[in-house]
Amino acid sequence: MIEFKNASKSYKKNNYVLKNLNLTINDGEFVFIVGHSGAGKTTLTKLLLREEKLTSGTLHIDKYKLERLRNFRVPYFRRQIGVVFQDFKLLDNKTVYENVAFALQIVGVPKKYIKERVPYFLSLVELADKANSFPSQLSGGEKQRVCLARALINKPNIIIADEPTGNLDPSLSYDIMNLLVRINQITGRTVIVVTHEKELVNHFNKRVVMIENGEIVADKSGGYGNAQEI
Amino acid sequence: MRRRYSASYFLSTGVKSFFRNGFMSLAAIVILISAMLICGSFILVIMNIDYNIEQIDDFNEVVVFADLSATDEQVAAMQEKILQHPNVASCTIIPKEVSIKEESERYGEEHAHLFERYIENENENPLPDTLRIEYKDVNQLDTLENYLNTEVEGVYKVNIRKDIADNINQVKHVIMIICIVLTGLLLVVSLFIIGNTIKITLKSREKEITIMRYIGATNTFITLPFVVESAIVALISTLIAAFIQIYSYRYITEKIVAQYGIVETISVNQVWLYIIAGFALVSFVLCVFGTIVSTRRYMKA
Numbered sequence: 001m002i003e004f005k006n007a008s009k010s011y012k013k014n015n016y017v018l019k020n021l022n023l024t025i026n027d028g029e030f031v032f033i034v035g036h037s038g039a040g041k042t043t044l045t046k047l048l049l050r051e052e053k054l055t056s057g058t059l060h061i062d063k064y065k066l067e068r069l070r071n072f073r074v075p076y077f078r079r080q081i082g083v084v085f086q087d088f089k090l091l092d093n094k095t096v097y098e099n100v101a102f103a104l105q106i107v108g109v110p111k112k113y114i115k116e117r118v119p120y121f122l123s124l125v126e127l128a129d130k131a132n133s134f135p136s137q138l139s140g141g142e143k144q145r146v147c148l149a150r151a152l153i154n155k156p157n158i159i160i161a162d163e164p165t166g167n168l169d170p171s172l173s174y175d176i177m178n179l180l181v182r183i184n185q186i187t188g189r190t191v192i193v194v195t196h197e198k199e200l201v202n203h204f205n206k207r208v209v210m211i212e213n214g215e216i217v218a219d220k221s222g223g224y225g226n227a228q229e230i
Numbered sequence: 231m232r233r234r235y236s237a238s239y240f241l242s243t244g245v246k247s248f249f250r251n252g253f254m255s256l257a258a259i260v261i262l263i264s265a266m267l268i269c270g271s272f273i274l275v276i277m278n279i280d281y282n283i284e285q286i287d288d289f290n291e292v293v294v295f296a297d298l299s300a301t302d303e304q305v306a307a308m309q310e311k312i313l314q315h316p317n318v319a320s321c322t323i324i325p326k327e328v329s330i331k332e333e334s335e336r337y338g339e340e341h342a343h344l345f346e347r348y349i350e351n352e353n354e355n356p357l358p359d360t361l362r363i364e365y366k367d368v369n370q371l372d373t374l375e376n377y378l379n380t381e382v383e384g385v386y387k388v389n390i391r392k393d394i395a396d397n398i399n400q401v402k403h404v405i406m407i408i409c410i411v412l413t414g415l416l417l418v419v420s421l422f423i424i425g426n427t428i429k430i431t432l433k434s435r436e437k438e439i440t441i442m443r444y445i446g447a448t449n450t451f452i453t454l455p456f457v458v459e460s461a462i463v464a465l466i467s468t469l470i471a472a473f474i475q476i477y478s479y480r481y482i483t484e485k486i487v488a489q490y491g492i493v494e495t496i497s498v499n500q501v502w503l504y505i506i507a508g509f510a511l512v513s514f515v516l517c518v519f520g521t522i523v524s525t526r527r528y529m530k531a
């Protein structure tokens with residue numbers, strides 16, 4: 001479970017990017033975070049990853065109390081979370097297979113498990129036939145699926161995607177979003193997707209949290225519906 | 231499931247990065263080797279000077295002349311008094327009868343008649359009794375001289391030949407200062423170059439490190455390949471520098487001994503292990519220090 005309580009964040013003194021946030025996300029939920037550019041969505045994901053620290057308030061994720069998590073525990077905390085980046089962040093000198101295996105390698109998973117797990121997750125994102133390709137040989141949508149496989153492979157409890165479709169064509173965006181929804185349904189992991197693509201959000205009929213000027217202005221199920229325009 | 235980090239990952243990543251940074255790695259190695267060679271050579275020179283000063287000490291002596299009127303008893307009392315000084319190793323009395331004969335021999339047969347008078351008639355002997363002192367420590371000569379001039383009775387004159395030791399000591403001090411300054415400079419430069427090499431590696435691997443941090447790699451895991459990389463630099467530099475130092479030292483000392491018989495040198499057998507150990511210590515400390523300093527900035531959580 002993710003629980004923000006009176007959470008605030010300011011990068012500069014008295015200039016709050018997020019103000020007094022109260023938000024609870026239960027295990028297995030699928031949540032869209034929406035809002036204008038500059039609303040504070042990325043800051044929210046950075047707090048979730050403990051890339052940034054809260055200025056005040058509390059943030060609890062499962063057993064971790066992030067407001068007082070010691071630096072040396074941060075790597076172990078991050079292993080509970082899979083991240084999907086807008087710019088993919090794939091290593092160009094590694095193949096698709098190696099990019100995904102890398103995530104297992106660096107947390108010390110034995111080779112035997114790596115050989116079992118990588119093909120399974122590549123097929124889950126429908127990339128089994130591209131295992132030996134390099135990122136430069138892939139389309140944007142394929143790159144994002146590699147990124148997704150890499151985020152999933154350590155079996156994190158939570159998947160966070162900040163504008164995962166920001167660099168993709170609309171039709172590919174739909175595919176990726178669909179994949180995220182399916183992963184949520186199949187694996188039961190919590191999935192948090194930050195986006196500002198209204199039509200996409202409406203299509204999936206999920207919980208939507210709307211942020212404006214650092215505050216939650218709407219939090220309801222079923223997409224934007226007839227809510228105010230963004 | 232038990233998690234295990236494979237040593238091969240750190241090794242292969244470190245080795246690859248070492249070769250990818252070919253030029254900077256080479257620069258780091260060259261500068262480290264120069265630093266170690268210069269520093270090592272100076273230390274060897276100083277050690278050899280010290281070694282020779284010890285040898286010269288044996289020839290250095292202090293000579294005390296007693297008053298002409300001093301009796302044998304008084305001279306014996308002087309010897310006793312002199313032997314009480316802590317810096318005195320031995321003190322031998324050379325009676326004036328012996329001195330005058332030595333002097334006569336020094337001038338040779340054809341001048342022997344000039345000395346006959348003094349040798350035959352004790353009271354006409356113009357030479358005083360002499361006390362020859364061997365001291366322990368050349369650096370404590372001043373206090374000994376002072377002691378002889380003020381505390382010992384019946385002293386006519388004290389002769390101290392410490393100029394050789396003094397000169398050598400002065401040269402040694404100058405060399406030492408040059409050595410310290412040069413070594414310091416070179417260490418700073420090497421640290422800078424090693425740090426820069428690591429920074430370039432960090433830059434080229436920034437994306438990789440970012441991903442690693444997001445996925446939950448520990449700082450140790452991220453840093454270890456860099457440590458491996460700089461350990462390779464340290465290892466190669468140590469081996470090359472020690473090889474050059476040991477063989478050139480052997481060559482030079484053999485040449486010097488052949489050329490100038492009087493100069494004694496420390497045998498290469500006595501120093502080669504210290505050279506390797508010293509170089510290894512210096513280069514590894516430098517490299518590890520450089521790595522930690524330059525990676526620390528990237529290692530915040």
Ligand SMILES: Nc1ncnc2c1ncn2[C@@H]1O[C@H](COP(=O)(O)OP(=O)(O)O)[C@@H](O)[C@H]1O
Pocket residue numbers: 011012017035036037038039040041042043044
């Ligand atoms: N590292 C930072 N330092 C200072 N201000 C920042 C930093 N990151 C973001 N901001 C500011 O915080 C506000 C919210 O940014 P962000 O969370 O990136 O919004 P969004 O992702 O919704 O576009 C913006 O005004 C932005 O300028």
Ligand SMILES: [Mg+2]
Pocket residue numbers: 041042043
């Ligand atoms: Mg953003």
